Amino acid sequence: MKTLPAEWEEQKAILMAFPHKNSDWNEYLDEARQTFLTIIQAILPHEKVILCVDPNDHEGLDFLHSHLSSSNLIILRIPTNDTWARDFGPISIKKDSKILHLDFGFNGWGLKFASCFDNQVSSTLFQQKILPNLLTQDLILEGGSIDSDGMGTLLTNTQCLLEKNRNPFYTQEELDTKLKDILGVERILWLHHGYLAGDDTDSHIDTLARFINPNTIAYIACNDKNDEHFTELNKMQEELKKLKTKEGKPYHLLPLPLPKVFFNKERLPASYANFLLINNKTLLLPIYNVPDLDLQAINALKPYYEVIPIDCSVLIRQHGSLHCVTMQLYDIL
Template sequence: MKRLIAEFEEQSFTQIIFPHAKSDWALYLEEAQETFVNIINAIIKYQKCLVVCDDVESVKSRFEKNENLYFVEYETNDTWARDCSVLCVEDGEEIKLLDFTFTGWGGKFEASKDNTMSGAIKDCYDKEVVKVDLILEGGAVESNGIDTILTTAECMLNKNRNAALSKEEMTQKLQDEFGMSKILYLNHGYLAGDDTDSHVDTLARFVDEKSIMYVKCEDTNDEHYKELKLMEDELKTFRNEHDFKLIALPMSDACYFDEERLPATYANFLFVNGAVLVPTYGVKQDAEALKIFRETFPTKDIIGVDCFSLIKQHGSLHCVTMNFASGVLLA
């Protein structure tokens, strides 16, 4: 059996790319680095973390010595580990690390160094890195670990990625690469300020084999109301067809920077062993979101992490991390 391992399953480590002066974080680098330090410190309480950085000694000096903390030196274009790292696929008794092509979300940004990162640091892993001739970002696919991939048509079928492929061909390609029989496309849902063409990890996420958390907007005056309502209707159709449970997350109050609305979303949470890290933005909905996570995961620690600095660059907590499945060891 071949399958894209789900994020809620046991993990070996988390990978993260540390901000540096040549990345887009340059204008508020210290603020961003502080946020990344907080995220890493939260992760290593529960599991190992591999930090990709441009200067190992400089970054290492920010942390106390910890047996769960690993470093590798490589200079990236940016820090969106979710989209340029490998994805863990179980194929029979073997785990393969699939390295898809990353083009900066359809050529919006320079990403050549990000695209070659996984090949450059492949010696960090004890599994083979397999290059796949397909443009695909990790934030674009959600797996229930059994038979279903949840994605968005706006991203996965966008002609700025794999223009030569029809929907039928893309569906077949996803089934072939991930071994999942059901590919569910959301045709609605977006967040203002998002550069990814509506990555599913900003909108709707599997939290177990049969449950999907999603962003629900109840403010009829909010620009997102119509599209998120239509997305909810689609999810209800999926629920009825596939016996899923739906768990609604609140829509954050509008967050702005330089008069631009930012993509603040609680769907961009991160699983680690024994805990769920939840992005917060300094708004009143933070408390409600954390309460929902505690009710959903009563046996896990729920850790809020201030991610306002991340959404200044149009991503959040899940976007800057990548989980590696249990069975993949750091070499």
Template sequence: MTKPMQLLPEWAEQASVLMAWPHASTDWHPWLNAIEQDYIALACAIATEVPPLILCQDQAHRAHIQGLLQGRCKHDPILAVSPYNDTWCRDYGPITLDDGSHRTLLDFCFNGWGDKYDAELDNHINQRLNEHWLVPLQSVNFELEGGSIETDGCGTLLTTEHCLLGSNRNTDMNREQIEALVLEKLGLNRTLWLSEGALLGDDTDSHIDNLARFSDAETIVYAVCADKNDPHHQHLSAMEKQLQGFTQPDGRPYKLEPINIPSPQFDENDKRLPGSYINFLILNNSVIMPVFGCEADAAAKTTLQRCFPGKTIITVPGNNLIRQYGGPHCATMQLPKGIIR
């Protein structure tokens, strides 16, 4: 008997990973040369396993990216021209469901993280990539970002109240309606709500992928702040207490793996940036994590290696990515096997 369609966990076998390359028309303009070097590192890390599907703004941009990556990647990237506003394709890329024998893609509405930024082009990306999809793409008239949801692969949704229930998304719906719709569309049966936890400088309204992630069906890896003088300490300690109260579907507590946030990162105006090691990307045989050139990097890598014992931990620079408040996970969307040509 075919089971209902259900959101695939990130560790499901992948065929590709979606990226959107920085260009001069994006907010990356002041740091374009620096961020392109980091995107080269990220693309090449992904390409050790699968060919990345890279969005390009136009044909000239495509030729530019092709030149940057020529001869660098184990698997040649797929370069797709489709104009976009922002590079954080985690939040507007397709979301994959599976019923054991078939797969489908969901295309949720994207409103620029609560109408903070222009997102008209981003909101049409999945439809414009139709020629690349092997499976149906279903539009969902509901505002949801990929970085705001996590699943254990066992019917559980892990998310934050601040984002999913915020006043700048789906304003005509209440908590019960939002939860019911999200669970139905994703094929999940329960929600673990975090009401605590936030990072200074985050403009997503506390996306879960900077705070707490499943590394497998039984383990949650999450951000902590050991420095009691850091304003993050109180918020992340409160989040930790909530996580300690969560249980698996069978009633057992989750295994919890804390990772201390990096030393404070600031922009040129002394604004705190949302540095987090939790913004890692799971691939088939490796995990890509950001590093910030600080003492906490090594301990974070050790913890992730313990959480993913069968995978290689690959580090990429994180300092430039957080200038626009993201990381490797925000910059990508995994494309599971069987959905892409």
């Protein structure tokens, strides 16, 4: 029997990749490194961090050694194009009490960006005897595009999974069947609406709607009729209202605000749904220097988890946030 764990289940480590000067972070590299440091420091008291540092990034390695000293930090010299571990990292499933790591293809979000090194990270981790039980899959799939309740239900959307540069030969019905077989889920809840301006991922579900327990979905809501997102996010909200649990009951829906964040006059896809759940019932929440909305998001999630807010204003300049730069692992060697 196969199951896809929920993010709140006990983890062994968080996989990350450190920003370097040959990536898009170069323009504000010092700020990016400081944000990554803050995230790593928040995780280390709870579990291990496996950190990929590019072999040519000597400055980054010196920075880490000068700021961190923890037996929970494992630094590996692995080439990377970028830092979005959520999408190139392995997806874990349980099979007969054993964790299997699935290595799906990663093609830079539908051939938008170079991914030659990132696509090899999981296999390199296996070769370096960090990951056990790695199985290569003949499908393009990013971790940010799916969310699991740990009890056989998967949440995703058609905007991303049916994008023509990922798996063009599959219909929705065929993908539904294939994902159920590979991931061991019993049912897939497909959304058809919702997006964030500036998003490169074709509407990853982890920026829009997330399980926070088997009966509760946190989602991005927009109440401003003058905001370009109003129509699509309200259509998504109506879809969420119609979803049912396995027991046939409506989900409890937890709205999170939509912040307006700009950089160089560009609207950025800032999202409070891009949180990371780690061990000890702790939630790392991205915030964006929008005090009223940051506090509103914190207060919405506090009844469920210990919330640690982390300023991700720098991360969102590259159109991703806290969940995007992390991937939980449920077993390591």
